[in-house]
Amino acid sequence: MPTAARDIPERNGIDTLNRSVSNSFDLSASLSTSPSATFHSPPTSFSKQASASAKQLKPFQTADVKVLLLENVNQTGQSILKKQGYQVEAMKSSLAEHELIEKIKDVHVIGIRSKTQLTANVLKHAKNLIVIGCFCIGTNQVDLKYAAETGICVFNSPFSNSRSVAELMIGEIIALARQFTDRSLELHKGVWNKVSTGCWEVRGKTLGIVGYGHVGSQLSVLAESMGMHVIYYDVVNLMGMGTSRQVASLDDLLQGADFVTLHVPETDETKNMISTAQIEKMRNGAYLINASRGTIVDIPALIKAMQSGKIAGAALDVYPNEPGGNGENFHNQLNDFTEDLRNLKNIILTPHIGGSTEEAQSAIGVEVAEALVNYVNFGTTTQAVNMPEVTLRSLTLEEPNHVRVIYIHKNVPGVLRRVNEILGDHNVDKQMTDSRGDVAYLMADISSVNVSEIKDLYQSLEDLGSRIRTRVLY
Ligand SMILES: NC(=O)C1=CN([C@@H]2O[C@H](COP(=O)(O)OP(=O)(O)OC[C@H]3O[C@@H](n4cnc5c(N)ncnc54)[C@H](O)[C@@H]3O)[C@@H](O)[C@H]2O)C=CC1
Ligand SMILES: O=C(O)CCC(=O)C(=O)O
Numbered sequence: 001m002p003t004a005a006r007d008i009p010e011r012n013g014i015d016t017l018n019r020s021v022s023n024s025f026d027l028s029a030s031l032s033t034s035p036s037a038t039f040h041s042p043p044t045s046f047s048k049q050a051s052a053s054a055k056q057l058k059p060f061q062t063a064d065v066k067v068l069l070l071e072n073v074n075q076t077g078q079s080i081l082k083k084q085g086y087q088v089e090a091m092k093s094s095l096a097e098h099e100l101i102e103k104i105k106d107v108h109v110i111g112i113r114s115k116t117q118l119t120a121n122v123l124k125h126a127k128n129l130i131v132i133g134c135f136c137i138g139t140n141q142v143d144l145k146y147a148a149e150t151g152i153c154v155f156n157s158p159f160s161n162s163r164s165v166a167e168l169m170i171g172e173i174i175a176l177a178r179q180f181t182d183r184s185l186e187l188h189k190g191v192w193n194k195v196s197t198g199c200w201e202v203r204g205k206t207l208g209i210v211g212y213g214h215v216g217s218q219l220s221v222l223a224e225s226m227g228m229h230v231i232y233y234d235v236v237n238l239m240g241m242g243t244s245r246q247v248a249s250l251d252d253l254l255q256g257a258d259f260v261t262l263h264v265p266e267t268d269e270t271k272n273m274i275s276t277a278q279i280e281k282m283r284n285g286a287y288l289i290n291a292s293r294g295t296i297v298d299i300p301a302l303i304k305a306m307q308s309g310k311i312a313g314a315a316l317d318v319y320p321n322e323p324g325g326n327g328e329n330f331h332n333q334l335n336d337f338t339e340d341l342r343n344l345k346n347i348i349l350t351p352h353i354g355g356s357t358e359e360a361q362s363a364i365g366v367e368v369a370e371a372l373v374n375y376v377n378f379g380t381t382t383q384a385v386n387m388p389e390v391t392l393r394s395l396t397l398e399e400p401n402h403v404r405v406i407y408i409h410k411n412v413p414g415v416l417r418r419v420n421e422i423l424g425d426h427n428v429d430k431q432m433t434d435s436r437g438d439v440a441y442l443m444a445d446i447s448s449v450n451v452s453e454i455k456d457l458y459q460s461l462e463d464l465g466s467r468i469r470t471r472v473l474y
Contacts, residue, residue: 061085062084062085062086063085063086063087064087065084065085065086065087065108065109065376066086066087066089066106066107066108066109066128067081067086067087067088067089067107067108067109067110067111067372068089068091068103068104068107068109068110068111069081069088069089069090069091069110069111069112069135070091070093070094070095070110070111070112070113070115070116071091071092071093071094071112071113071114071115071116071135071325072090072091072092072093072113073090073111073113073135073365074135074361074362074364074365075365076361076362076363076365076366076369077111077133077135077364077365077366077368077369078090078365078369079369080365080366080369080370080373081109081111081369081372081373084373084376084377086109086376092325092326093324093325093326094112094113094115094116094324094325095116095324096324097117097119097121097122100116100117100122101121101122101125104122104123104125104126104129105125105126105127105128106128107126107128107129108128108129108130108131108376109129109130109131109132109133109372109376110126110129110131110132110133111132111133111134111135111368111369111372112132112133112134112135112141112142113134113135113136114134114136114138114141114322114352115141115322115324115352116141117141118132118141118142118143118147119143119146120143120146123143123146123147123150123152124146124150126152129152130151130152130153130375130376130469130471131152131153131154131155131372131375131376132147132152132153132154132155133154133155133156133368133369133371133372134154134155134156134157134368134385135156135157135361135364135365135368136156136157136161136355136364137156137157137158137159137161137162137214137215137355138156138265138266138293139154139156139385139386140265140266140267140293142154144385144386145386145437147386148386148387148436148437148438148439149438149439149468150468150469151408151439151468151469153375153381153384153386153387154384154385154386154387155368155371155372155375155383155384155385156368156385157363157364157367157368158214158383159214160355160360160363160364160367161354161355161357161360161361161363161364162214162215162218163218163359163360164354164355164356164357164359164360165215165218165219165263165291165354165355166215166218166219166222167222168291168317168350168353168354169215169219169222169261169289169291170219170222170223170226172289172315172348173202173207173223173228173259173261173287173289174202175315175348176259176287176289176312176313176314176315176346176348177199177200177201177202177205177259177287177313178199178200179195179198179199179313179345179346181346181348182345182346183195198285198312202223202226202227202228202259203226203227203228204227204228204229205228205229205258205259206228206229206230206231206256206257206258206259207219207220207223207228207229207230207231207257207258207259207260207261208231208232208233208247208253208254208256208257208258208259208260208261209230209231209232209233209244209253209261209263210232210233210234210250210253210260210261210262210263210264210273211233211234211262211263211264211265211292212232212233212234212238212240212246212263213234213263215263215291216232216234216261216263217238217241219261219263220232220240220241220242220244221241221242224241224242224243224244228259229243230242230243230244230245231244231245231246231247231252231253231256231257232244232245232246232247232253233246233247233249233250233252233253234246235269250273250278251278251281254278254281254282255281255282255283257282257283257286258283258286258287259286259287259288259289260274260282260286260287260288260289261289261290261291262274262288262289262290262291262292262296262297263291263292264292264296265292265293266292266293266295266296270292270293270295270296271295271296272295272296272297272298273296273297274288274290274296274297274298274301274302275297275298275301276298276301276304276305279301279302279305279310279311280310282310282311284309284310285309285310285311285312286311286312287311287312287313287314287315288302288311288314288315289314289315289316290314290315290316290317290318291315291317291318291354292318293318294316294318294319294320294321294322295320296318297316299316299319299320299335299337299341300337300340302314303337303340303341303344306344306345306346306347307344312346313346313347313348314344314346314347314348315347315348315349315350316341316347316348316349316350317350317351317352317353317354318352318354319334319335319352320335321334321335322334322351322352323351330351371383371384377473378391378394378404378473379404379406379443379471379473381441386436386439387408387436387439387441388434388435388436388439388440388441389434390432390433390434390441390442390443391432391443392404392430392431392432392443392445393430395445399429399445399447401447401448401449401450402429402445402446402447402449402474403445403446403449403454403457403472403473403474404443404444404445404472404473404474405423405442405443405444405445405446405457405461405470405471405472405473406441406442406443406469406470406471406472406473407419407441407442407444407461407467407469407470408439408440408441408442408467408468408469408470409439409440409442409464409466409467409468410438410439410440410466410468411435411437411438411439411440412466414466415440415464415466416433416442418464418466419442419444419461419464422457422460422461422464423444423446423457426446426447426448426449426453426457427446427447427448428444428445428446429445429446429447430444430445431443431444431445432444439468449474451474454472454474457472458470458472
């Protein structure tokens with residue numbers, strides 16, 4: 001890609017304008033003239049945003065973009081971000097809150113998985129942060145509302161690990177029905193214990209799926225192919241795969257299933273969704289599997305039900321409190337029921353590996369990293385979890401004096417009129433705006449903008465009372 005489009009500031013002799021990735025123009029910093037900062041050819045995977053003649057928008061040097069990746073984000077994602085020239089620091093574990101607060105102060109982009117808690121308390125220290133990438137499905141670990149209200153966009157990967165979770169469920173259903181993890185453990189200890197009592201085929205049994213989304217529906221197909229009957233419960237009316245059947249209530253599902261698996265997000269409604277009362281409604285000798293979030297099942301209630309024999313087996317992949325990284329202990333200090341869990345028979349305990357396959361992690365790495373780059377470089381919010389979805393076709397090299405304005409603002413009456421008054425001195429080539437709850441997102445490409453005018457444009461938008469965050473990409 002030619003560099004011509006990127007040397008506007010130098011051509012105009014404006015050497016005090018800092019092209020900052022954050023929402024503020026710091027006039028004390030000088031403009032870098034590093035040639036390597038002037039352009040980057042977008043990777044081919046960004047073809048939707050950057051066609052052959054598209055211009056790479058960049059209000060900053062990409063080398064200034066600081067990215068912190070926690071929890072062992074896959075190399076595929078790391079490479080995409082590094083190729084942009086961003087400064088990427090990747091760590092294998094999550095961080096305790098006080099460490100996270102220190103680290104997050106500086107960064108523009110953070111990538112996490114399910115463990116890192118991005119609470120309002122943490123995010124309020126993240127003065128430069130513009131975007132969060134959850135390299136996973138769940139986003140309950142992020143205060144999405146606070147993030148939106150402070151102009152921080154959040155992305156996830158909605159289904160790249162769904163198949164991996166579904167396959168693990170199939171493995172666990174069979175393992176529990178045949179008690180084979182117990183048999184294997186016994187034989188590892190030198191004990192031969194050939195039994196058939198309480199061991200079953202899964203053919204003809206009923207699987208009850210709670211939450212029939214990406215994971216639940218994949219599982220449904222796999223289970224039917226093994227000859228299981230499938231019923232499901234979901235708050236939304238959904239068409240069943242194959243011959244599976246939606247039931248009207250959670251109670252109906254619990255009463256009708258031999259195996260119950262949980263695939264709901266963590267919300268106020270789903271916390272302790274399965275507790276003593278629900279377990280009592282389950283069939284005697286039924287099995288329970290939870291690979292959603294640790295708070296969905298009241299684990300002490302499950303322990304009692306397994307000790308009494310009401311529940312014949314269980315598999316847990318998730319826990320209310322999970323260790324920060326590999327090698328850390330899983331004991332009573334984290335969850336006070338841990339020792340009791342470990343002493344139960346026919347319970348499979350896995351360290352939150354539902355989505356941990358090479359296929360899933362590699363796909364998630366690409367998907368989320370691409371979304372982050374598209375947001376940082378172009379302002380695109382397609383598939384964002386907490387912001388309205390806004391995108392415009394790319395600026396092209398034939399449009400050298402064009403500027404993309406992004407204005408994240410409170411969703412209150414009168415804002416568009418005032419913004420357009422400010423933009424009105426220029427030609428607004430295209431514009432898109434949308435809102436989600438209290439937050440609205442406006443993207444406008446304006447032409448015939450002299451670089452010397454950018455600061456004023458930016459400042460006028462910043463001065464509006466409705467402003468959450470302003471970015472000007474050029
Ligand atoms: N163990 C692991 O490694 C993984 C765990 N997960 C967890 O599994 C959850 C489900 O994943 P997906 O199927 O991809 O999510 P999804 O969003 O595609 O599906 C969730 C379904 O649950 C339903 N639902 C929501 N609240 C409900 C309620 N109160 N009662 C009944 N149904 C309800 C929704 O309508 C939706 O159909 C994620 O939110 C995540 O927490 C996801 C991937 C990997
Ligand atoms: O792989 C991970 O770290 C998290 C998987 C998960 O729970 C999710 O995708 O929501």
